[in-house]
Amino acid sequence: MISKEEVQHIASLARLELSEQEIGKMQKDLTEILDYFKLLNKAPTKISRRENLGGQAQNLRKDEVISQDREVVEKLVAAAPDKKDGYIKVKTIL
Amino acid sequence: MNLTELTIKQAHEGLKNKEFTSVDLTKAYLDKIKKVDGELNAYLTVTEKLALEQAIRADERIALSKAEGQDFPMLCGIPCAIKDAIMVDGEKCTAASKILENYVAPYDATVIKKLKEQGVVILGKTNLDEFAMGGSGENSAYGPTKNPHDKTRVAGGSSSGSAACVAANEACFSLGSDTGGSIRLPSSFCGTVGLKPTYGAVSRYGLIPFGSSLDQIGPITKNVDDAETVFNAICGKDKMDATSTDYKFQVSLAGQASSKLQGLRIGVPKEYFVKGIDPEVEKIVRSTIKKAEEAGAKIVEISLPNTEFALACYYIIAPCEASANLARLDGVRYGLSVDGKDLLDVYLKSKGHGFGAEVKRRIMIGTYALSSGYYDAYYKKAQEIRQLVKQDFAKAFEKVDLIFCPVSPVPAIKIGERTDDPLSMYLMDIYTVSVNLAGLPGLSLPVGKTKEGLPVGLQIIGNHFQENKILAVASQLE
Known part of the structure; x- marks a missing residue:
């Protein structure tokens, strides 16, 4: 069984607040699901590097800025919960 | 009217x-x-x-x-x-x-x-x-x-x-x-x-x-x-989605020789008709396969040997990607924002209050599988198995034109029947996730009803960009 501390550690990595009750349920559910994943240990292990690179990695694009209409940009900022002068406001970090 | x-x-x-x-x-x-x-x-x-x-x-x-x-x-x-x-x-x-x-x-x-x-x-x-x-x-x-x-x-x-x-x-x-x-x-x-x-x-x-x-x-x-x-x-290429491809869909192959049921090679994966499938669903799907055979299609039993690993593979990869994708819902950029004493507190509370139980579960699975010490055993392993699943289909499509199988092992379940048991809910996806892992097209075609009047779908899977073939064959079986 996955420990309460481990659930709390993962939740903090995910920036997720969980109640005591949720932590208990999560221990049970994650344990069951992770046990199911053990099935993968039975899978074949020899996969060549080349095959492993195929498929999804092909459609790459340049990392470049694609301009957006001013109207859309304004709407995007407007959707933020807290904003000022066209910028999204965040709480003090340090 | x-x-x-x-x-x-x-x-x-x-x-x-x-x-x-x-x-x-x-x-x-x-x-x-x-x-x-x-x-x-x-x-x-x-x-x-x-x-x-x-x-x-x-x-x-x-x-x-x-x-x-x-x-x-x-x-x-x-x-x-x-x-x-x-x-x-x-x-x-x-x-x-x-x-x-x-x-x-x-x-x-x-x-x-x-x-x-x-x-x-x-x-x-x-x-x-x-x-x-x-x-x-x-x-x-x-x-x-x-x-x-x-x-x-x-x-x-x-x-x-x-x-x-x-x-x-x-x-x-x-x-x-x-x-x-x-x-x-x-x-x-x-x-x-x-x-x-x-x-x-x-x-x-x-x-x-x-x-x-x-x-x-x-x-x-x-x-x-x-x-x-x-x-x-x-369909078609879009500069706003780098994964979209320049795909000229050729409409209406219906009636053309290449997609007539006559002579078509239909693969039926033996791993998809095993224990766990509802007998009525199996019967309805098999009778449609028989109908295709009577119309002149050649039914070929195929093997997708890594099928048993596909569901676990999917339930690692999808939550991993979800945990990264949902990180943006942090109470700062959009949506619900719950006030807190500092930025971290806003993150924790907004996500804690805003997300439901299943979303939290998937974020947790994904974060766990990507975390230091577990990455190789889960995420990397799942990516390797994804390649095996793809290869299974690639090999199958050397022998057949389309694959026929059920969409789901069961007809519509009762409300509340599986909500307390997430894993039993995941098992309903056993016949559908492989198609996504391999990036293939798949269609659900209604082919019958159970005695209780619940619809049953046949899944028709094609090779990449073979939507026209799937559609043409589906319309002949409709």
């Missing part, structure tokens, strides 16, 4: 022959929604004002094309519904989550832009499992969608509302999205046609992402012909 029962083609003909207007059609659907949706819960938002404006404009466009002696687009004036994970400019887009309860879409998804160019009418936004995570529709923060064939049962998920609304004649067609079966599964449960296109065939710009290497948008319709019409309207 009951306007809400028409297919796209029939409605188009009616508009062309001035039997009715798009406003007539739209009002008929809005009335139907008012009448039945209180109980079904297929819609989260009904965009009545937008729909009527679009209908008026469509009628003007139809009148103008007639005056000029020209045709108007097939979808012009046709009322449809959109899964509430796809953005429609100026309308709410909740992903069925409390965290986006009041979020208004700032722009149109590319698929919406394309539909609007054709002059479509948007009736509303449909219910789904929160952030498209689920197979039953019960993970919606706004209550489950009920199955129109039996209201004590689920509509299937995650595109629960999109399938139910088409089955209940609350829309002429709809759009859904499919990450691990979310178009095909509800289509099977509700008796609609649902097409999950090849990865890259349709732009996902404006779709709230779940598992980005798996997600695809596709149509849910009343028949195969309509699925082809809608797919043709939404």
